[in-house]
Amino acid sequence: MNAAKGQSTKLDAKLFDDVPVLRRKWQAALKPGETLPRYENVLLGSLGRLADHLVLLKCDNGAFAVSRTGRYAQNWLGDARWNIPMDALRPDCATVLSEAVSNAIANNRPYLAAAHCVRAGMVRTYDVLALPTFSRWGGTLVGAYVNERGTEFNLIDAIFCTTDDGVVSLSALRDPTGRPLDFQVVHHNQAAVKLLDVAEHSLLWQRLSNSDHLLCSQEVVGRLRAAVTNDQSDQFEIEDDNRSLRLGVSAFGNIVSLVISDVTSLKRRDASFRLLFDSNPMPMWAFDAETMDFVRVNDAAVQHYGYARETFLRMKVQEIWPKDEQVGYTRALRDAGDIYQSEHPWRHVKADGSEICVLTFGRRLIIEGREGYLVVVFDITERRKAEARIAHMALHDGLTNLANRALHRERLGDALENGNAAGKHVAVLCIDLDLFKNVNDSFGHAMGDHLLEQVADRLRSRVAGNNLAARLGGDEFAVILTDDISPNRASDFAAELIRSLSAPYEIDGNQVVIGASVGIALSPGDGTSSEELMRNADMALYRAKEDGRGTHRFFEREMDYQAQRRRELELDLRRAFADSEFELHYQPLVDIASDKISGFEALLRWRHPEKGMISPAEFIPLAEEIGLIAPLGEWVLRDACNEAVKWPSEIKVAVNLSPAQFRSLHLVQVVISALANSGLAPKRLELEITESVFLAETEANLAILHQLRELGVSISLDDFGTGYSSLSYLRSFPFDKIKIDRSFVKDLAIRSDCGAIVRAISGLGRSLNITTTAEGVETTEQLDWLRAEGCNEVQGFLFSAARPAAEVGQLLLRFGARASKAA
Incomplete structure (x- = not known):
């Protein structure tokens, strides 16, 4: 299955950073003198998308049970239930969870284990990181993060390539020091059952330490351990009663393939x-x-x-x-x-x-x-x-059969070593498909997979000789050009590649059109190592996408400077949240009919101690990308409710919700907590969402919105009219308010189409009994237009910019006096 791109630009491309991020988070939460950090400091609050990959395990009478699971973890377990014992899980999942949890608790440290799970004949490798924590309610809670490495191979092809020999596949189980401790049978053929003289049901998923057959002998287990430790093959014979068996051992990481041949007749x-x-x-x-x-x-x-x-x-x-x-x-x-x-x-x-x-x-x-x-x-x-197929699959993408990230890294290292020695240039092209997410959203992942296969075919037709095309993951590809490439030749190649990949595709009777953006880095000027060259090509790709997509850009040193500024801003942003540098400003919402303030929209501001006020347009997208928007959103909600409870009872407060808060699964509880702690009446809280909430997990997000409505909270659809399916969202959920985007209000007096759009939205609101609010009102002429078109509410600089909480009282007095004077 292809990996669709998430809300942030580079989120899926950096999943390999999850394990070190979680390790650092665990270490940062560990207080001096404590053996374990607290549960709420590690596994609550700011996990964002990582929460989908977590299995929360609690200790019950000495045995661990699954307490909670995220959506990704539920798919891996094959079980969406909560509060179930470990032995209710699939044996392969239960085994690796037990190993990881036991070793994590034994060492009081995070423990990383590898799971090899067989699904429909495919072996998939998963990283399982166990994070032990102390629960203030007593006992130990362990969060197990699960994620697939992205490599798989067909076990059935390997196992049943012969019919006369017995074939057994075993998974190595390791102790806390990483040494192979035991082996578990994960698959076998019928010949193995006969050769080992055991019942079929007593072999699969059994550990050698818990079984009693020929493979359990100290000699065999010792040879298996040596093969795994040294990553080598082995062949030896064992005698049992009147039989002689030859055992051929091949180790593939933690998987051991054991071929059993009966050579008794040759020995007699x-x-x-x-x-x-x-x-x-x-x-x-x-x-x-x-x-x-x-x-x-x-x-x-x-x-x-x-x-x-x-x-x-x-x-x-x-x-x-x-x-x-x-x-x-x-x-x-x-x-x-x-x-x-x-x-x-x-x-x-x-x-x-x-x-x-x-x-x-x-x-x-x-x-x-x-x-x-x-x-x-x-x-x-x-x-x-079969061994060649397995070796090929380890270095090639299973969907497109292009080189995978591992082979790409190896070939790039070789090309740079040869190029640097000979004084020749090597070019790296990072390629990202434009509009690919739309194909997945519109036609489904199966169509997306077919599209990726055709993209790979076009890449193969363009990349020949010693050059290499690779799929790095999702819709990201890369090309290595090794033939002493020049900047002009690299530019021409990239332009032709974009034209080729942008031509229409015919898939299952549908015509599909996408585009491509390309970033180029050239050795040795842009880097002499594979890591440096790939990083710089990726920055060039980011610039190409920023410049409108469908184009290519070369790496420039200015890009590295901007990347450093972004990293610096990221560090400042993380520190700012810990140091309470954020504050809320409030912009009034004015009722047109009464000319009174009906509420305030809470807007987040960042006052940097050295750089002054940082624009929300600069730091909010970054907060979403690094997973900080969820805890920031929780803080905004709590602080806004605490402030609004001080206002007159008829004044509402509007708070914006990020799509990331919907993915946390705790949004409803966060809203309930904010209302309860502040004492604010639910009817005075208005939650604003954008249509991006509906673009993923639609059913789950709709369920959350209905739960919020049941609390008595109002729901508003922000930036109405700018999306491609806003009208369909009005059918999906009964919104209390729709906000007309400022882009229509800005040109209201000079463009007839803007007036027509505002008139249509206002009429739609009246027909559906939905309040309409116009954003960005800056002139009295715009206000007169909106009043004439029947809008209910306005906000903008004509009335006031967003002001600190201390000035809310003055705004209320000013508008109250103005309303009295008008009356």
Whole structure:
């Protein structure tokens, strides 16, 4: 599934920063002398979107149970219920949660574990970060953050590539120091059940420490631990009763693939040669050690290689070897002792000319009076293909088959190393699809996936040779140009690429049109390391999007300066909230009919100790991007209610809500708390939202709005008329007020279309019994127009700019006196 872009520009692209952010948040909340920080200081308030990824676990009589879960975590668990015991969860989820929670509590520190979950044959890897906290209500609460790494591979293809061998996949479980402690069976085929002589239900999801079969022996577990620790392959044999089993071990991170082959028949020297040879299902042959002539071949070899038996017996061993390997293979046979087992796969040629990959086991013996070798062949062609597929999937995007972020980073590092040494330029292009989110919102994620596949096809058609195209995630792509690229060539390439990606797409009978923006960084001037070059190309992309999209921009040093200013502003913004540098100003809302103040809109202001007043247009988008808008919004709501309760009882206060506050799932409780602590009557509180609240999680957000209405709070739709579907929102929810955007009021007296729009909105409000408020009123001429068109309420500089709370009383007195004089 493709990842749709979130409300902030770079949020999804930086999910890999979540774990260090949460670690720092936990560390910052830890007070001197305490072993654990408090729950409310870590897991409440400012988590923003991260709350969707959390599983909250509480201790109940020594056992942990799931108390609360976010939406993303519920999808991972496959269970949306709260307050359920750990053993009610999926075994794969329960296992990693238990590991992470136990180790976090044992160390009194955050603990990062890896979960390997199998869904429909796909192995997905998740990071699980356990954050232990102390609850003031007693006991320990652990917040477990869950997020997918974005890599997956098809386990079914790997496991069932052969039918004769038993295949078992195990997940390594680690102790607090990171060493492999135990192994859990996550998948197996039917042959494994037979070879291990166990019931099928007693194998899957079982730990080796809790089981009793051949794989549980100290020897096997020790070899598995060594393979995982050293990230290497291994092959060895074990004996059980009258059986001999060969075990092939391949480690892929925390996943271990174990191939079990029964070689008992080869080990029974006392069995008859005919039974061992002719009836063996494995291809076998015997050849003369001196002449290299085939002496005997069994039925399995005849069938497997495709040569007629008579033809086989007229051939020499060298004839089934590729010509380029004959010298090396001949030397290997001459150096072989009485027993030979190939350490590396050999290539063999079948009768139809195709090649297979095999492992061979040979024993020197006397065959029909001649010294020779008896050889058994294990065909691992399909297994090698599966391993190659797994290796490919680890470095390529599963949807588009382009290089993924890991391969892109590796190839860019190699290109820069070679380019820097040879004094040649390397260019990096960061590409972002314009309007892609609209496709997902309008047609669904399936259409978005098809679109990404076609985008990848167009990239492949443009990127050739030693250059590389990659998908970094979501709708973000990158291209590496390595052929001593010049700025002009990079510019021409980017312009042509934008034209190609912007051409219409035909998908399932629909024509889809998107665009592309490109940022370019060129070595060595823009950076000599992959990290520096990618960072600068990303800044250039950000500038291209700011300049109207559908264009490309080169990195300039001024961009780095602006990025540093933004980082500085971010640090100041975080400090400002902690140091209480924010304040609320209030702009009056004037009832046109009575010419009296009917309420005030609370507007957030930031008084920087050195830079003075910072524009909300500068810091509010940044607060939304870094996840600070939710706690800021809570503070605004509480402070506005505390101030409004001091005003006359007929005066309302209007507070703006950010879409991020709706994602926190605690908005209703925050409003209830603000009203209860201040004593403000709910009917005096007006909450303003914009249509962006409806663009995601529509059903959930509508439910929250209805809950707020049930409290007695008024709901207002801000910036009405500027969105593309505002009218549909009036059908979705019974708003108390709609606010006419200032862009229509500004040109009211000079543009007839603005007057028509205001007249239509006012008439719509009267028909639906909804109050209409006009924003940005600056002249008496505008006021007269609005009064004539039937607007109910106005606000703007004509009456007053937003003023500090201390001046609200003067404004009320001034307007009261004016109304009395008019009467």
